[in-house]
Amino acid sequence: MTVTAGNSLLERLRRDPRMHEAVLRFGESIIALVIGLTIGAVILWVSGYSPGEAYYYLFQSSLLDTYGLTSTLSFATPVLLTGLTFAIGARAGLFNIGAEGQLYMGALGATLLAWLAMHVPLLDSPLGTLVGLLLGAALGAGLALIAAMLRVYRGVHEVVSTIMLNWIAYWLVYYLQSQKLYWPKDPTKSIPVPPGARLPLLLPGTELSASFLIAIGFTVFTYYLLWHMVHGYELRASGLSPRAARYAGIDPNRSIMLAFVLGGVAAGLAGAGEVMGRPPHYAITSGLSNLVNMGFDGITVALIGANHPLGMIPAAIFIGALNAGSRAMQAFAGVPLEMVRIVEGVIIIALAVPGILHMIEEYLRRKRELREIAAKEAEASQAG
């Protein structure tokens, strides 16, 4: 029985190119991880820390411990969603780095709900949760829509527009947090989300809230959309080649719009989920310090996960584990935070290298193919 099962698996592997590709990518990641860990170990050793002890506490406390694992998953939640923002964009041929600002807008949505609930007690309930998530998703998508329209109607490159919009969102939310929506009892925070409208914790005494389920749900939905629905097919097709897509009757601009808005929803949910689901503050803190960089960390997750929604789940959990495990590494292995972050940076870079190489390879391949086609056309016209 087991033999045949094994055989059929190997058989499938040989036959199914996508399965083959997945195993290939996974193998690359493992090799990259080993390289990253080794370089990190050398850095630790040279700096006078024990690499064995450091890695032991890093991974023991983040993956092999119940509380640590919940902490890991809670840190994986926002970066999985902002990773989707980048990945969906990349599938549509975009370089969308606007998740950061869209996440701020999502957090603002949840804070608006908190403000509304002060006046409408009815919202201190699961209804409020829903309203907060919808507001967050809408505001995130709204900001993304600006970049989408600039790109589609005015040809403004999304890197430029999203960088600028990130800053606009940052200062807008900062302004509202510190001047309008601050909590009178503690003006360093915004009005907290009322208890009834918070996303429930999945386990008491941890930081893991239902926002994790939202992130996983959205990831699976994105996968289904991209590979099993027409809109997703069109989106990928126009990402691979806008001209060919248009020739096939697909409107690439519509795909760009869809990718931006969907990405905005993901980042918006990430921001709303952080504010509505993370104890103990349930608010935006001064300088947006509890949100900063979550959008950019998502790019890392997308690169490690090869822009594939399902590949990004383990990638996000790994990034979450590095974050969660950094505490025990500091406290019990005596490695200062700065060194922890250097080592983690090295590991992350190593993991991202295969993804980057594939993107470059893909780019070169497309260029080469185009050149070959051009050459053939030239030949044909000469012959004619």
Add this chain to the structure above:
Amino acid sequence: MEQRTLILIGAVIIAVIAIAAFVARSGPATTTTQTATQSPATGTATTASPTTTTAAAKGAICVVYDIGGRGDLSFNDMAYLGAERASKEFGLSLKEVQSKSEQDYLPNLRTLARSKKCTVIIAVGFLMTDAVKKVADEFPDQLFAIIDGYIPDKPNVLSILFKEHEGSALAGALAAMATHYFIDKGMDFKADGVVLGMEIPPLYKFEAGYYWGIRYGEKIYEEHEGKKVQPLKILYTYTGSFNDPAKGKQATEAQLAQGAAVIFNVAGATGLGIFEAVAEYGHRQGKTMGPPFAIGVDSDQDWIKPGFILASMMKRVDVGTYTAVRKALEYKSGEIKKYGGVLVLGLKEGGVGLSKLEDLKTFLKLAEEAGKITPEEAQKIYEQVKKMREQIPQWIWQEAYALADKLVNNPDVSVYGVKWSQIEEFAKNPNPDGIKKIREQLKVG
């Protein structure tokens, strides 16, 4: 194609084995190096019977730093100094965790509490108040301490607060006497000022003490010189931020334009802009030292713009962390029955004070160790500050430091009809109405 697959599968297997071997090897290695404290295995063993944790008294001092963390040469570094002193004196190990953002508070505290390795967990900073409350309830057998946070009602949490109004009064007295001295030397000053961060009640304590101190300093100056002086204008500005040096600079420039000679920094990192503005103002007039002056806060900041910082209102966070460890050990050994509650450290306990030249030496050493300045620079800074201090008559310094004893022993001292005991009462519950009244009584603004 097939060959490639096989090679890859082989590589994956080798990689997995390599990682497994690596982790397996490092596990035991950890146990041997950690025997001094507690191996992870015995850590879980003690979980079963919480009483054994107390018996195995040789524990650790665990410190969670706030955002900013070590290397700020201020608040967090002070906390470290105290914890390190305690660890050496009591023979405990020191475990430190920094916070990158607010999201780190809970996991940092929980990870330490779960490890059962900490004699006491010290949270450095009032922003951690909510997180400490939560985790203290979850781990009733674990002792906690919080600096600057107010958690009065938990048996396992010690809240350490400071009498900032006392230190601020000394700063105010020094500012007023120095200002009048320079006015009498023919310089064109009319005011003393304070630039503050966000308008939150704890800052009212600084305000009240400082204003009272200024009026007190004027009284002493009159008595010493045997003549009446024109009362100083007192200026105050809330910048609305603790981390915006540009705003601090702007507010300071406005106060300097109104004739301020000394400006007190109560604004965290915003205060770096105060120092810059004061030094720039001085440099423009070709001076290498004040007036005008700034007054530093929290740590000894006299070295940041040497010559332009009159002194610093030091808040001895190191005394706070040290005291927390001492109390935790006393409680565990049964010397004291009650651990939790609020501990307020003032002049009497050495919790606040006005910086002296000796303090500068300690901090220059710290800055040197952190690689921020070279030994030559440290020497130069020391000389500069010493020279600045010497241009102001000795009696002014003596009177400013002597105020400490007076406040502690005789709270009935009064200026403008405001007794010191009144300021002390206000500091217990700082509120907007109270500070308005104090400003009126002391003719501020």
